[in-house]
Amino acid sequence: RKEVEQDPGPFNVPEGATVAFNCTYSNSASQSFFWYRQDCRKEPKLLMSVYSSGNEDGRFTAQLNRASQYISLLIRDSKLSDSATYLCVVNYGGSQGNLIFGKGTKLSVKP
Amino acid sequence: DVKVTQSSRYLVKRTGEKVFLECVQDMDHENMFWYRQDPGLGLRLIYFSYDVKMKEKGDIPEGYSVSREKKERFSLILESASTNQTSMYLCASTRWPYNSPLHFGNGTRLTVT
Numbered sequence: 001r002k003e004v005e006q007d008p009g010p011f012n013v014p015e016g017a018t019v020a021f022n023c024t025y026s027n028s029a030s031q032s033f034f035w036y037r038q039d040c041r042k043e044p045k046l047l048m049s050v051y052s053s054g055n056e057d058g059r060f061t062a063q064l065n066r067a068s069q070y071i072s073l074l075i076r077d078s079k080l081s082d083s084a085t086y087l088c089v090v091n092y093g094g095s096q097g098n099l100i101f102g103k104g105t106k107l108s109v110k111p
Numbered sequence: 112d113v114k115v116t117q118s119s120r121y122l123v124k125r126t127g128e129k130v131f132l133e134c135v136q137d138m139d140h141e142n143m144f145w146y147r148q149d150p151g152l153g154l155r156l157i158y159f160s161y162d163v164k165m166k167e168k169g170d171i172p173e174g175y176s177v178s179r180e181k182k183e184r185f186s187l188i189l190e191s192a193s194t195n196q197t198s199m200y201l202c203a204s205t206r207w208p209y210n211s212p213l214h215f216g217n218g219t220r221l222t223v224t
Contacts, residue, residue: 032210043201043215091210099213103153
C-alpha cells in the first residue's frame with residue numbers, strides 16, 4: 001500500500017522561530033517529491049520541489065532522505081504569513097495517477 | 112504562469128440532480144485531474160486523464176464520470192448528486208514528465224442538499 005504520512009499538528013510557533021516538518025513515505029520506488037502550501041479554504045499551491053541533493057528557496061529548505069524514506073521542510077525565521085497547512089506529495093512514478101498526498105501539517109505562527 | 116480555471120467557486124445542488132464541474136487550463140498540459148478534499152481525509156483522486164478522450168479511474172470514481180473532448184478542458188460529472196458528494200472539488204493539470212508538479216484550480220465548493 002502506498003502511503004504518505006505527516007504529523008497533522010498543529011504546530012504553534014512564535015514569529016522568528018525555526019520549524020521543521022517531516023513526511024514519511026512507504027514505497028522505496030518513489031520518484032519525485034513536492035511540498036505544497038494550502039491556506040484555509042483555498043487550493044494547494046506548489047511551495048517547492050524536493051531534489052535528491054536538497055534545495056533551498058529563501059527561508060525554506062527541503063531535504064530528501066531516501067534511505068529512511070522521508071522528506072523534510074525547514075522554515076527559518078517564521079512569519080505570520082507562513083501560517084497554513086503544508087502538504088507533502090510523493091509521485092510513485094509510472095503514471096500521474098500515482099501522486100499521493102499527505103493529509104497535511106498545520107502551522108500557526110503567532111506574534 | 113499556469114492558469115487552471117474552474118467554472119464555479121460555489122455551487123448548491125439538490126439530491127438527484129446531474130452536476131457538471133468544468134475545468135480549463137491554458138498551458139497545453141497533457142495531464143488533468145479531479146480531486147475532492149474533505150476534512151480529515153485529505154485529497155483523494157477521482158479521475159485523471161493523460162490525453163484527449165483518455166481517462167483513468169482514481170481512488171474514488173464511484174458516482175462520478177469525466178469527459179475530455181479537448182486538451183484544455185476536463186469536466187467532472189455527478190450523474191445523480193447525493194449528499195455525500197458535498198465537498199471541495201479541485202481540478203489540477205501538469206505536463207509530462209511524471210516529475211512535474213501539479214497546478215491547481217481555485218476549487219469548487221459543492222453543497223448537495
